[in-house]
Amino acid sequence: MSATIAMAPDTRLRRVLRQLARQPGTLLAAAVVLAFVLVAVFAPLIAPFDPLRSNFLAVRRPPSDLHWLGTDEVGRDVLSRVIHGTRISLMAGVIPVLVAVGLSVPIGLIAGYRGGWVDAVLMRITDAMLAIPFLIVAIALAAFLGPDMINAMLAIGLASLPVFIRLARGAALAVRAEDYVEAARAVGASPMRIALRHMLPNMAPPLLVQASIMAATAIIAEASLSFLGLGQQPPAPSWGSMLNAAQRHMVAAPWMAIAPGLVIFVLVIALNVLGDGLRDALDVKRH
Amino acid sequence: MIRILALLLALLAGPVLAQGTLRIGINEDPDALDPTTNRLASGRQPLTALCDKLFDVSTSLELVPMLATGHEIAPDGLSVLLRLRPDVRFHDGEVFDAEAVRFNLDRHLTTTGSLRRSELSALDSMEVVDPLTLRIRLRRPQAYLFLIILAERSGMMVSPKAARELGERFGSRPTCAGPYSFVERVPQGRIVVQRFPGHWNAAAYHFDRIEYLPITDSTVRLAALRSGELQIAERITPTDLPQLRADPRVAIAAAPDLGFHTLRLNTGNGPRGQVLGRDPRIRRAIEAAIDRRVMVQALFDNQYVPGNQFVNPQSQYYDPGRPVPGRDVALARRLLREAGAANLTFTLLVPAERERQEAAQFIQAMLAEAGITMNLETQDNATMLQNGQRGRFEALFTFWSGRPHPDGNSFTHFSCQGPQNDSRYCNEALDRLLIQGQEATEDGPRREAYRAAARIVADDRPVIVLWHRRTFTGLSARLQGFVAHPDSTIRLSGLRMQ
């Protein structure tokens, strides 16, 4: 048993990678994401200005030769802030997703596999979680644990957990009744094996799609949280908080919203294309 | 079918405004519309339509008659005689008289959770001289201040009958003697009032119906004005003014505003009061590092007024001996060295509100140039209020909406027992001056008292006043007769569409 499990990922991994390499779109998307990572790592080298340095006499200036993307409400260089903001925003877009996926897979599997009361109780818990106002959780965390970035990431991850649980459970549920699962059960395959071999692959596509969608929501949610006192506090830049700050100046200084909005958009597209590619590569039945 | 569609389209494209309705966009949803318990600034807008006051204040903050036609202050300042307007009726047909005034002031004093009680605390007893005359005796000789307070929510008269019948639910069906009577309220949606034909001055009010719409987003409030859905939009952001000036459909009315922003520094509220409270030179250094003019220029397109006292520099109570200081980074560094606080670090609590978030980042950057590290911590308003009270702060970024009488800007903030005095700043000489100000009936002595008080506050700096607002109201270009007031409350008399 241990041998088959050890074998399976290895051959599958190789196939997945081979599959991925065959898709130019996916490679491009991967390159874009990698570029964002590099920008985040080397932000201080790339950014033309200090992202925190204010020029009191040049606030809300439109793009110019000096400031390619203009300046913000405190006279800081928007381009430099977008570059430095990559750090927090990448983290905000990725870590909560990992939290949500990591927790939802086992819970969804159990609910979908066991069904009945176990499923019913778990689902009511997710219903209840959905009904708890995020705002209260955010203010409570900020008050008790302080404005820590990790808490903010956890809060976002937990808040989006119910969606992932329901998707995972729905996918598990859908294959539970499939002939091949019934067959596997009939020949006495262990629940673990059924879960990992049959249910997990079916869960991957919806979770991947949701994960790549959630990146966008999480990046924006990070800013809302920091505005309530949880997470990165001003003046540290993040794309979400730049968007937030731009709202008051939508008409007078539209460039303040466009730059961070555009990078979020590009990152989200790249993550989604990457997710699609991964989905295809994992899709066993296509080959 | 096509014709109906065409008709609908035509209706849609036409002006949204029904003749006779005035739609006013306000910046937040008011709380319950009961003069006794109302507390938000936004509540004053609909209450002005609904409830006439005993007095009003003019644009120059002078007392003018409203439901009271005249007043006499006794020479000792300990009692005041109110003469009331005859033939005034409440919306429910009840007669307004001295008995009603007595009922109202009593209601302010006795209702559970009344927010008017402390400002009326000087009231000792009332005597109905005749149906249109009321004598009020005071515990302390502060008759003038008392009258000014009757020009605010404390002076709004509600129908005693309705108040008795509705009890605690009065705020959901306010029945007063104002030019408009209550129609309906959709919480957070709108407040609708209609013209009260029985008003004592009904001829001065031309609109049949007024709708107050809470629109919190200033960009959208402006858009609704420009598209013709609103005829008045309050609190236009200064940086949006150029946009308005370019649009022929709208006009702007501007006036100085009583409101001002301050940094409240903890000078003695718990252990955290040590950081900035231990040496006045530290607080002076913070002020010296701030460039108010640059901030007002950058944040508000120069539309606000840099200030350093609890009244506007144009006010008669402003002490000319303490003008708004310029920035002096070298001085700030020197003061810090002298006070032994060369690497000063402290945290400023900022509410979750854009304007102050922006300003706080400016101040942070300016202080950094003087070697001061000011961390920012965002807190929601309720959290910040409590932390302020309990002394869990070094500095708070606060706003005060301002009062016509300087007492309202100073006593609660700086007197030793003042309920707004989160700094726990205490100076007996200042307390004496503030009481002198309360008790002065003549302009001269009052001015002297407040100027002297302002000097002490400006020197000791339990707060650093930053700037005074100006109020900008967006108007439909067709609206006539609008007068902007320093208290930002929209007076409805004389308003009409051209």
Add this chain to the structure above:
Amino acid sequence: MTRFLLFLGQRLALVVPTLLILSVLVFGLQHLLPGDPALAMAGEEMDPQAVDELRRKYGLDLPIPLQYWRWLTAALSGDLGMSLRNDVPVAELLMGKLGITLQLAVASMVIAVAIGVPLGVLAAARRGSWADRIGSFFALSGISVPHFWLGIMLVLAFSVHLNWFPASGYVPFREDPWRSIMGFVLPSIVLGTGIAGVLMRHTRSAMLQSLGADYVRTARAKGLREKRVVLRHALRNALMPVVTLGAIEFGQLLSGAVLTEQIFSIPGFGKLLVDGVLYRDYAVVQGLVLVSAVLFIATSLVADMLYFLLNPRLRA
């Protein structure tokens, strides 16, 4: 049928404990939050005596478990308490806003499903084509464009410049049906396009998955026309995640679309919740949480029933 009844019974049996535990949790959490409702209520008019009186009047000075007990016993008899901020019974507040919230949620969901699902099917059926790419681009725009930005842009374009729709402000249906409906158009577009994006991505992915499945291949092998294969066989199964997501999104719309409500000044649950939390108006938040929990339970029940309808084998 008996299986179905059993399933339904199981569901309903859990509703009461779920609500009870949730109400304890939210009550506790709210009361642990820093900030004092009476203080927040008094604000600039802060007067220590008035604050004390307010605390006593609303029982805020009692121990938290006792406060909860009082709330619970009253709630069981239908009294959800008073809103401190508005001086109105919470039940009345909620009832007044239910219709508005429902109107916005249904309108947004109709837009979302009408755009999202067909676009997803099309994208999957013509995978890699321009239709797929443009559809995905549209969907991802819907997902990543912030609501406030889209909202304000629509207001500027359609209200300020074209004057087609009102920018803001709610008009009751009974007063002026036409203006009332027009007022919901822009906010429903803002909310609907965002959700349409989510639905489109999930439909597409699930369609691709089921287009490769055995039964679809069988159907194809049997010589069924492609359109029929796509719509009858593949779509049916692909709708599982769409139903899951749709139910959650709908539930979330029903518990309030904060930002969009704020921009368009629609007095729904979202605005009420935010004000409730920020003013520590405990009873309002408590009431809203209960209502939205019931709505979430109901939508997930509907989702599960749809699962059974879509996939008859699950019933076995």
